[in-house]
Amino acid sequence: MKLDELAGVGKSSADRFAELGIHTPLDLLNDFPFRYDDLRVVTPAAELAKNDGVEENAIGTIVWVRERRARRLAIVEAELADESGSLTAKWFGRSYLMGALRQGMRLFVRGRTQRTPTGAVMNVAIHKVLAENETYRGELVPIYPAGKELTSRKIRQVVAKNLPKLLTLAGEEPLPKTILRARHVPELREAYRSMHAPASPEESARARERFIFTEFLALALAAQMKRRKHSAEHNARALRVPAGLLEELQRALPFPLTAAQRRVIGEIWQDMARDSAMNRLLQGDVGSGKTLVAAAAILLAARNGVQSALMAPTEILAAQHAAKLSPLLMPFGVAVEAVFGSQSAKARASAVVRLGSGEAAVAVGTHALLTEGVDFARLGLAIIDEQHRFGVEQRARLRSKGSAPHTLHMTATPIPRTLAQSVYADLDLSIIDELPPGRSPIETFTLRRSRLERAYEFVRKNVALGRQAYIVAPVIDESEFELTSVVAESERLQKTIFPELKLGLLHGRMPAREKEDVMQRFARDELQVLVATTVVEVGVDVPNASVMVVLDAQRYGLSQLHQLRGRVGRGAAQSYCLLIAPDEALEIERLQILANSNDGFEIAEEDLRLRGPGEFAGTAQSGLARFRIADLVRDIEVYRDAKAAAESIIEEDPELRAPGHAGLRSLIEGEPSARAMLLSS
Numbered sequence: 001m002k003l004d005e006l007a008g009v010g011k012s013s014a015d016r017f018a019e020l021g022i023h024t025p026l027d028l029l030n031d032f033p034f035r036y037d038d039l040r041v042v043t044p045a046a047e048l049a050k051n052d053g054v055e056e057n058a059i060g061t062i063v064w065v066r067e068r069r070a071r072r073l074a075i076v077e078a079e080l081a082d083e084s085g086s087l088t089a090k091w092f093g094r095s096y097l098m099g100a101l102r103q104g105m106r107l108f109v110r111g112r113t114q115r116t117p118t119g120a121v122m123n124v125a126i127h128k129v130l131a132e133n134e135t136y137r138g139e140l141v142p143i144y145p146a147g148k149e150l151t152s153r154k155i156r157q158v159v160a161k162n163l164p165k166l167l168t169l170a171g172e173e174p175l176p177k178t179i180l181r182a183r184h185v186p187e188l189r190e191a192y193r194s195m196h197a198p199a200s201p202e203e204s205a206r207a208r209e210r211f212i213f214t215e216f217l218a219l220a221l222a223a224q225m226k227r228r229k230h231s232a233e234h235n236a237r238a239l240r241v242p243a244g245l246l247e248e249l250q251r252a253l254p255f256p257l258t259a260a261q262r263r264v265i266g267e268i269w270q271d272m273a274r275d276s277a278m279n280r281l282l283q284g285d286v287g288s289g290k291t292l293v294a295a296a297a298i299l300l301a302a303r304n305g306v307q308s309a310l311m312a313p314t315e316i317l318a319a320q321h322a323a324k325l326s327p328l329l330m331p332f333g334v335a336v337e338a339v340f341g342s343q344s345a346k347a348r349a350s351a352v353v354r355l356g357s358g359e360a361a362v363a364v365g366t367h368a369l370l371t372e373g374v375d376f377a378r379l380g381l382a383i384i385d386e387q388h389r390f391g392v393e394q395r396a397r398l399r400s401k402g403s404a405p406h407t408l409h410m411t412a413t414p415i416p417r418t419l420a421q422s423v424y425a426d427l428d429l430s431i432i433d434e435l436p437p438g439r440s441p442i443e444t445f446t447l448r449r450s451r452l453e454r455a456y457e458f459v460r461k462n463v464a465l466g467r468q469a470y471i472v473a474p475v476i477d478e479s480e481f482e483l484t485s486v487v488a489e490s491e492r493l494q495k496t497i498f499p500e501l502k503l504g505l506l507h508g509r510m511p512a513r514e515k516e517d518v519m520q521r522f523a524r525d526e527l528q529v530l531v532a533t534t535v536v537e538v539g540v541d542v543p544n545a546s547v548m549v550v551l552d553a554q555r556y557g558l559s560q561l562h563q564l565r566g567r568v569g570r571g572a573a574q575s576y577c578l579l580i581a582p583d584e585a586l587e588i589e590r591l592q593i594l595a596n597s598n599d600g601f602e603i604a605e606e607d608l609r610l611r612g613p614g615e616f617a618g619t620a621q622s623g624l625a626r627f628r629i630a631d632l633v634r635d636i637e638v639y640r641d642a643k644a645a646a647e648s649i650i651e652e653d654p655e656l657r658a659p660g661h662a663g664l665r666s667l668i669e670g671e672p673s674a675r676a677m678l679l680s681s
């Protein structure tokens with residue numbers, strides 16, 4: 001059925017519906033109101049406007065009605081009286097009402113009310129003329145997300161006119177009876193009706209919960225199925241963990257492993273010792289020592305004669321990994337081979353030969369690892385750094401270079417445990433929740449834009465002490481949003497603020513080679529100040545840098561800022577982070593959270609609370625956290641229930657083959673996030 005076959009929808013309104021993503025009657029059925037205006041309860045005139053600015057309902061008899069003009073706007077005003085008193089009702093720009101409203105009529109009105117010295121005044125949004133003896137029966141009016149040229153009212157009218165027809169499209173009930181009964185939720189068709197035409201707010205709330213639950217259930221089922229399938233496939237190579245390997249690793253290090261590193265290495269090795277492939281996410285704050293954990297996994301693979309590949313999203317990051325892993329693995333005779341897009345044909349060819357023959361045990365690189373021709377003799381371990389920055393296919397492509405390799409995903413963006421457990425429900429989770437000892441926390445200050453010069457003064461002082469500094473700006477070129485341009489600011493700094501210092505410029509539009517060159521010079525202390533965009537966010541490791549200045553800090557999420565400041569504090573010197581924001585108190589307050597905490601997980605929780613999961617760093621790009629009406633923060637309890645239900649369903653029927661579970665399978669098919677989860681590897 002086409003949308004314009006519905007009563008009240010013509011060709012042109014069908015186009016307007018299409019602009020809202022509503023192309024079919026089924027889309028319309030699934031277009032839920034985001035709130036309801038409650039027209040059921042009428043407030044006596046004398047009690048109106050107790051709270052300024054809320055929408056209220058009233059019924060009164062017209063005492064007088066008149067029209068006046070304020071500049072060019074026509075305003076119709078009427079006094080309505082009930083037993084308790086009276087109110088003034090106002091309509092803006094609706095002259096035609098003068099012919100329709102007459103003294104003595106009974107009127108229902110709804111709108112925002114305001115108290116004035118002469119009584120309550122209502123800016124009328126909805127009114128209805130009542131017959132002489134009509135008993136008023138208000139209802140809940142659904143309010144739909146409107147389009148530019150499509151009002152909520154029009155949507156409401158179309159839905160109301162066609163509701164019985166729309167409800168026939170609801171389809172079969174996907175939930176098993178046991179769940180319906182246990183959760184006391186309405187059956188599918190009834191739930192749709194309750195969303196569009198609820199008899200009470202409670203009824204719509206039950207219906208909404210049903211849809212939230214099913215959205216979560218689909219994702220949780222997909223995750224469980226995938227886990228099941230994974231562990232049922234005994235196609236991975238079970239690696240042997242030699243006795244004393246951890247101590248051997250420890251002896252090669254100049255510092256003791258933290259307890260968290262030991263625990264996490266244990267978890268990873270245990271997975272790798274199984275014949276079903278590891279699929280684990282390693283989370284740890286910046287500086288928590290993830291590289292070492294990756295090295296431990298690589299070491300185990302090498303001891304078992306299989307190769308490892310580590311893929312990172314940028315060349316800078318990949319180069320850094322290679323540089324850090326080499327010395328860690330060298331004592332064990334494990335050589336690291338780099339595979340970058342920018343390397344010479346000769347270097348690439350030699351890497352390809354050595355990986356193909358099995359001579360090289362480890363490949364570290366970028367997407368270049370995925371290119372055809374880069375093959376491994378025996379790839380047994382795939383490590384994907386900043387895994388959310390790769391697509392599903394890219395991750396799968398790396399793994400396909402081996403036969404069911406163990407896979408370790410890494411991220412330096414801490415995600416709150418609750419969110420990680422749902423968004424990455426198909427992965428096992430390892431968390432390094434402890435920093436190596438002896439780090440003094442980065443001292444963080446928030447500064448108003450008007451005091452920027454003081455921040456630069458601070459930079460100058462630290463550079464005089466032999467340290468280096470980062471200055472981060474949000475955009476490359478001048479933009480219309482009054483954001484600081486990294487190009488313009490670096491010119492200004494060099495000319496007028498730091499003429500005596502050597503400044504470097506780094507941003508994403510520079511050629512890879514040039515970026516690399518600037519980074520190298522900064523790392524060698526040939527540049528004292530690096531003015532950059534957030535490309536420095538990941539991977540850059542210059543221990544002598546001790547000051548981070550972030551311009552327009554209000555632009556970023558707290559987690560991202562935490563990530564940025566992790567670029568300093570990597571050496572012995574006390575480090576500082578200065579967050580610069582416009583002179584508006586609100587922003588400064590949010591940023592203050594960073595001044596008070598150095599714990600990435602705690603900051604992530606706060607970020608999640610403030611911004612919601614959709615915007616949350618990392619998950620936005622992953623495509624997995626997209627829910628239509630559910631919200632992982634608000635509805636976390638419902639998520640837990642759905643997860644528990646999914647576990648028991650899959651326990652009983654791992655592939656959802658039971659006749660009573662056919663609906664659940666179609667549920668997964670119908671939810672994009674769940675489908676993506678099943679397809680991803």
Ligand code: ADP
Binds near residue numbers: 256
């Ligand atoms: P991450 O990748 O988690 O941000 P890294 O692996 O780069 O952190 O480690 C940060 C720094 O801490 C490195 O210089 C590393 O040598 C050092 N480091 C790692 N583990 C320890 C430890 N147990 N004790 C002391 N220093 C450590």
Ligand code: MG
Binds near residue numbers: 290291
């Ligand atoms: Mg690292």
